[in-house]
Amino acid sequence: MDRPSRTGSPLFPDPFQDLVDLFRRLPGIGTKTATRLAFHLLQSPDSERQDLATSLSSMKERLRPCADCRNIVAAPPPEDSSPPLCSICLDPARDSTILIVVEDIQTLYSIEKSGEFRGRYHVLEGRLSPLEGVDPAMLRVRELLRRLENPEVREVVLATSPTTEGEATALYLSRLVKPLGIRVSRIAFGIPVGLELEYVDEVTLMRAVEGRHPF
Template identity: 70%
Template structure:
């Protein structure tokens, strides 16, 4: 057998190889990590594996999108088809005058971690992308506009990514929302907190200069 430039991998028995392959498809998991995890799972007890498979099997069956913001919320076992509102939308302490538009639930939870934002959310479930065929009707834009009928809402903050598609999405939304007499703002782009300024790319740097504020 000739040695190639790729490391040789001995053939695992098929049921084991299938687990390695399924794990390797997860983001950030390479062959080596997938194999290590598969060996761990192989040597785990049936109960330990059942905890993982059981959790995965009920992941989406027990979760529904929040009726208002599309955050995830646990299904009501007594009434599985009823549309539910998430803990944030139900929280009477939240500021109902401010709504922040995010692309995904991850960003929602990142913002929640800061414990600084006290308004409500709206999850778009993506961003406009002509190249990937993601047109406005693929996103939760109609639901957003429906929510903006609520006279309590005074400001919408657009927190889509600082990418071409994210910027286009923000621009598109701002044009829809401004005519409604609601204040529209865009999150600031600049130097990430804690980062040495010399490592920051020039586009971020000029955005930080443009976004300067009085000291």
Template identity: 50%
Template sequence: MYEGVVQGLIDELGRLPGVGPKSAQRIAFHILAADPDDVHRLATALTEVKEKIRFCTVCGNVAEAEQCQICRDPRRDPAIVCVVEESKDVVAIERTREFRGRYHVLGGAISPIEGIGPDELRVKELMTRIADGTITELIIATDPNLEGEATATYLARLVQPMGLRVTRLASGLPVGGDLEYADEVTLGRAFEGRRQLDV
């Protein structure tokens, strides 16, 4: 235990996701040793992100304006929408440079254990977007875990009567992985998603 504000800083840093007690302590002492200008820039960045960042009124992604830059981009295909759990998933997909459609950020995944149902997610907003008739394909890119699968199944069943093409991102073995270390679910998905090898 440290005195007053130092312990307060460690406690606050420890509340961040992925930051344990030892990491929080290291970060706190790094801040103490850092140049005051660096600390001021960090404090300003933290304050500005809370003041200036909001969520896009169309897709729910983080944005500085009413709409995010992806929704404002006329080169993006509005007929194909990729549904993701969080804004960080948008960044991951954008890094691939493979997708030229638009997104819909749910704000999480269905998790009965945590008390998160469809009403806690941005499902109604998605249904409103679908209702305008512009969207022809929905790509469901939720995480390949229990909650993500439950969310994908729920969404697929919900939009099925609307006549949309609903697809799910493929999942299976990672490149560079060894078969002996793959779990049964991953290996099973790899078999389901196999494709013909053209040589």
């Protein structure tokens, strides 16, 4: 295994240190948490380690992207050849007239957890980034336009991040979608709830004022 270089002699024996290093590669996990997780697993029953290993190694093959929105969905049994659809796309109670475009599946689930949105989703699988060489052909733009051929869709909400790349992506999409006669909106950006206004930076404050709504 290619291991990041460590200074001095390693504290732990290799088989343990390898696991700590693997955990440290995960987002939000520092050395302390990585070490705690590794000790936890060391002291766990074999079955717990086995369940974790099985779940990790089979995760990809047990999941499929939703054929409509690219959300994740459990892989259908081999005899089922119909395109896999996620529970949101299958739900007849969802509003088919409104489609919200997000960069990734995590954002889909964040919006879903808020319980505020009852329409359908479209996951772009990234955002435009000339620096990282991401162009429109690498995102699910063509698939979005295909979905917009459905005359039911009346509004597209652009929920890309409020970063330079996210804004560029939103602008790019709005120029494609508006000529189709479909309403395009952008999610509002603003102040985190519970934060004193004096601590909010000027750009965020400006965006919040722009995104004001009747009260």
